Amino acid sequence: MRHKKLAGLAVGLLLVVGGLSGCNSNKQSQDQHSSSSKISNASKTDMQNSSTSSTRSSSQSTQSSAQSSSATSNQSSTNSNSGNSNQSATSSSRIDSLNHELTQKLGNVTLPTSDGLTTHNGKLNIRYSGNQANYRILYSVGNQALDLNATQTTKQTPYASFQKKTYDSATAAASAVDYTKPSQNKGLPKVKLSSKITGYENAGGGQNYILWNEGNWSLAVHGSVVNHTDPKSTAVQTIKLLDSHTLPAPNNYGAIKFNVHAAKDHLRDQTISWQDGQTVYTLQGTDIRTAIAMAASVK
Structure with missing residues (x-):
């Protein structure tokens, strides 16, 4: 009977040991699974971080490239604007400098503040004659910038001139301006020059004129049948x-008097003159655009 109890006790102990072993095995399996799961999750996290880092790096590279391109473009634009500004500054500083010398010689006088040229090289030259009441200034471009009234300027062909002449009375000054009243054009054939301006054609003896008035200005553009020059297109350009x-x-x-057929050395071909009380100012040039630009800048 005692042997049976001992046998039963041994069997029980074996069962307990077996159970504990099974539990330990299951626990190790669970721990291994948990560890494997953690490693897998960590791997996923690393991959996500790597992807995010790669995306950020690509974005930063693209942004840096765009900023570099923008900076290059801005620099190019700046250089271009700088070139234009330098050219304009060269022209402005040259005529400003010469005008300053003229006022020192003539006193506080009225002068063009623009040289009227489309190409500037800083080689504008000026010679003048007269006094504060009556003077004439000649503008030319040479191979080099010369002093005011330098002897070499007399060898240069002027492209424009500006003159001031003072008369004894305003009536005498008015008579010196070749002004045409609107009433003098009545009866002449009409020519449409713009949506607001109608001109008049006066032709005869191989000559052809387009005439019109704007405010206190009378304007005339001259063409020639002999030279096959039609004044209408020049009149439209002038407007x-x-x-x-x-x-x-x-x-x-x-009064404005322009010629379609103009010579390069004839200042009288393009003339703009106006009265200011007892004074008459006259701007003459070889080119219509230059004459208008210079006259508009007179101060």
Whole structure:
């Protein structure tokens, strides 16, 4: 009987040991599974972080490239604007410097503040004659910038001139301006020049003129049948230029005389003159655009 109890006790102990072993085995399996799961999750996290880092790096690279391109573009634009500014500054500083010398010689006088040129090289030259009441200034471009009234300027062909002449009375000054009253054009054939301006054609003897008035200004453009020059297109061009350039207000009259067939050395071909009381100012040039630009800058 005692042997049976001992046998039963042994069997029980074996069962307990077996159970504990099974529990330990299950626990190790669970721990291994948990560890494997953690490693897997950690791997996923590392991959996500790597992907995010790669995306950020790509974005930063693209942004850096765009900023570099923008900076290059801005620098190019700046350089271009700088070139234009330098060219304009060269022209402005040259005529400003010469005008300053003229006022030292002539006193506080009225002068063009623009040289009227489309290409500037800093080689504008000026020679003048006269006094504060009556003077004439000649503008030319040479191979080098010369002193005011330098002897070498007499060998240069002027492209423009500006003159001031003072008369004994305003009536005498008005008579010196070749002004045409609107009433003098009545009866002539009409020519449409713009939506607001109608001109008049006066032709005869191989000559052809287009005439019109704007404010206190009378305007005339001359063409020639012999030279096959039609004044209408030049008249239309003149109106467009005057729309973008404001000429001095005459007191009391102003006159513009342009020629289609102009010579490079004939200043009289393009003439703008206006009265200011007892004074008459006259701007003459070889080119219509230059003459208008210079006259508009007179101060």
